[in-house]
Amino acid sequence: MVTPGADLAPLVATDRLTVDYGEGPALRDVTLTVPGGVMGAVVGPNGAGKSTLLKSVLGLLTPRSGRALLLGDSPHRTRHRVGYVPQRSSVDWDFPADAQTVVTMGLYRGLGPFRRPGRRERERAMQALETVGMGHLAKRQIGRLSGGQQQRVFLARALVQDPELYLLDEPLAGVDAASEAAIIAVLRSERERGKTVLAVHHDLVSLGDYFDWVALVNVTLRAQGPTATTLSEEALADTYGGRVVLAARPDRPGVREEAAVAT
C-alpha cells in the first residue's frame, strides 16, 4: 500500500514547454511537476491550453521548445503504459460494437498478427465494466449508451491496462450524476492502489471535493500544488481574468469554497 506523497517521483513533468497552434502559443513556458500518487486536476478557462497540455504530455504534439516527460521518460516510449481517457467527442459512437468490445480494445497491445483476444481478455474486460458499474450493459451497442455510460466505457478501457497513470480529458463534462459518482469512485480506488490520476477538469465548484492537487493553466502555468493551498483568490483571478467570489456553500455552512465569476 503506497501512501501518496511528495517522495514519489513525478509521473508527469514538463520543462519550459511551449506549443504553437499557428496563431500564437497555446502553451508558453510551462514547467509542470505532477507528484506521484495524487488525484490531480488541470483547470483553466476555455481555449487555455489544457487539452494541448495533455496531448503534449502524450507526445501527440511537437512543442516549439521545451519538453515533456511521461513516467520519467520520453512520451513516445512510455505512453502505452498510460491509461488515457479522451473526450467522448473524439470518436464517432455510431460504430458497430458493444461496450465489452470497446473495453477489450484496451488489451489489444499485447497481441501479434493472427492472435485474437480470448476468453481471458474478455473476462478482464467484463471485470472492468463491473468496476465502473456497467456490467449489465456489456452487450449494449455503444451508440445506444448515454454520455455518462460512454464515458465509463472509456474509463473501463483504461482500467484493463492496469496503468500506473491515468490521464483524463474532461471526464465529468456533461455526465449524469450516477456516472459522475461511479467515475470518481473508481479513480479514488485506483489512487488508493497507488496510481496517479491527472484530469483536465471543467468545473471549479467540484474541484475541491474530488482533487487534492491542481494546476491552473491559461497559456502559462499560473499555479500548481495541493488544492487546499493553491486555490487562492489571487491565483484564480490571475487564471480566469475575472472577479472571483468567495462564497459559503449552502450545504456545508462554515466551509468557504471558491466560485469564480469569469468575465
Place this chain on the structure above:
Amino acid sequence: MQALFDDVGLVIALTGVLAAASAALLGSVLVVRGQAMLTDAVSHGVVFGIAATYLLTGAVSGPVQLLGAAAAGVLTVVLTQWLAASGRVRRDAATGLVFPALFAAGVVILSLFARDVHVDAHTVLLGEIGFVWLDQVPFLGLEVPRSTLVLAGVLLLDAAYVLAFWDRLVASSFDPLHAKLRGLRPGGVSLGLLVLMAVTAVAALDAVGVVLFVAFAIVPAVAARLLAGSMGGVAVMAVAAASAAAVAGYPLAVALDVSIGGTMALLTAVPLAAAAAWRLARARS
C-alpha cells in the same frame, strides 16, 4: 476439373463472385470506418496507375501493373489529404477534384497510346466479364482464365490481411488516436488497406470495371451495417450478400440479354432493400 473451367457460364459467375466478394470485404471495413468514398476515389485513381505503367513499361497485366496501381491509389489519397490539409479546399471538393483528374489523365493516356491494346477506357469503366474466359493461362496443369486466377489470389490476399490484423483494424477504425497511443500503428494499417483496395480494384477491372466495383464495395456493406452489431458481422454479411448478388446476376443477365456485370451490381440492391425493410419494421415495433 478442366471441364469446370471450360464452362463459360461457371467461369463468368465465379469471376463475378470473386470480384464482388473481395470488393465487399474491403468495402465493409472502409464503410464502417466512415471512408466509403475512398473506394470510389481509389478505384478511379488506379486507372492513372494502369495508364502510366503501360506508358513506362508496356505492361498490361501482372505484378508490375498491380504495383503501379497500388502506387496510384496511394497517390490519390495522399494528394487528396494534402489538398484538404492546405485549408484552401474542403475535403469533399478535394476528393472530387483529385480522383477525376487522375482518372481523366489515365483515360487520355490510354486513348492516345494504348489504342490497340485491350486496356481501353470503355473496358476500364465497364469491364467485360463475358470475355474473361478468352484469356487463359496454365495453372497447376489446368487452363484457367487469367482474370479469375488473379482475382482468386487477390481475394486470398485480402482475407489474409484482414484476418491477420483484424483487431488492429477494428481498434483503429473506432478510435485511431487510442490505437496510436497503444502502439497499434493505425497509420500502417490504413496504408495497407489502401494498397489492397487499389490492387483489388485493378484485379476486378477486367471483370466489372471501376464503377461497378464501387457498387460491390459499398452497397452490400451498407446493407450489412444495418443488421450487424459488430464489424466482423458486417464483413461476413457483406461478402455473403455481394456473392449472392453475383451468383444470381449471371443467369438473370443471360435471360434478359443485358450486361452481366451491371446486373450483378444492380442485384446488390436486393439485400439493401431487405435490410432496410427489416430495420424500418423493427423501428416501428
Place this chain on the structure above:
Amino acid sequence: MPLELDPTVVTVAAGAVLLGLTSGALGTFAVLRRQSLLGDVMSHAALPGVVGGYLVAGTRTLPAMLAGALVTGLAAAALAWTLHRRLRVKSEAALGAALGLGFALGVVLLSYVQRQPGAGSAGLETFLFGQAAATLRSDLVVLMVVAALCLGAVTIFFGELELATFDPTYARARGHSVELYDAALTGLLAVAVVIGLQLVGVVLMSALVVAPAVAARQFARSLRGMFWLAGGTGAACALTGALVSAASPGLATGPVVVLVASVVAGLALLVGPERGRSAEA
C-alpha cells in the same frame, strides 16, 4: 485540320461555352454547400435517365434525355437522403450506394438498348465520356434556354441564396424559407450536372462542376465574384477541351475537359493568394 469557321466547330464551341458557363457558375453553390459528392452521384445516376429518355422518346433527342437524366439524378439523391435520414446510414456511404446502384442500372439499360435492332442507340454510349461532335444546332437552343433560366433565377434571388448558403440558421430566424432555397439549389445542382452530360459524360461531369468553382474561390472576394469567375472558368475549360477533342478523333471530350479544368484549378491553388486559415480539422 482547319478549325476556323466550320459550322460544326462553331456549334460545338458555342455549346461548350454555354454549358461550361452554367455548370461552372452553379458549381459555386455546390462547393460551398459541400455537395461535391452529391454532384458525382447525380452525374453517375443520370445514365439510366439518359437511356430511359431515349426509350420513351423513341429517338435521340436531347431534351428527352436530359429530362430523364434529371429525374434519375434527383431520384438517386432522394435515395441517398432516405438512407441517411430514415436509416441513419452515414452520408458518405449513402451517397456511394446511390451512385453505385444508379450507375449499375444505367449500365444494364444501356446494354439492353444496344442489343435492340436500330442504329439510333449508337450514340448513347457517348454519354459515358462525352463527345463534343455530337452537339447539334437544335441542342444549342435547349442549352441557351436552360442557361438563361438558371443563371437568371440565381441572379434575381442572389441575396437570399447567399444568406441561405452562408448562415441558414440566421436566415431561418429572419423568416426566410431556407428549405425552399435548399431544394432550389439542389435542383440547380442537378441541372448543372445534367446540362453538360453530352459533352463531358456521366463519369466525369461532376469534376466540371467542382474544379472551376475551386479555382474561382482562390481569387474571389465575394460570392457574386466567385459565381461569375467560376462560370467564366468553366466556359473556357469546356471550350478548350471541346476543341482539342473535336480535333483528335478517338479522344473523348470528357477526359480532356476535366484535365484542362483540373490543371486550371491546380494552378489557381498554387498561385492564388493565401487566405490565412488554419489547417482543415
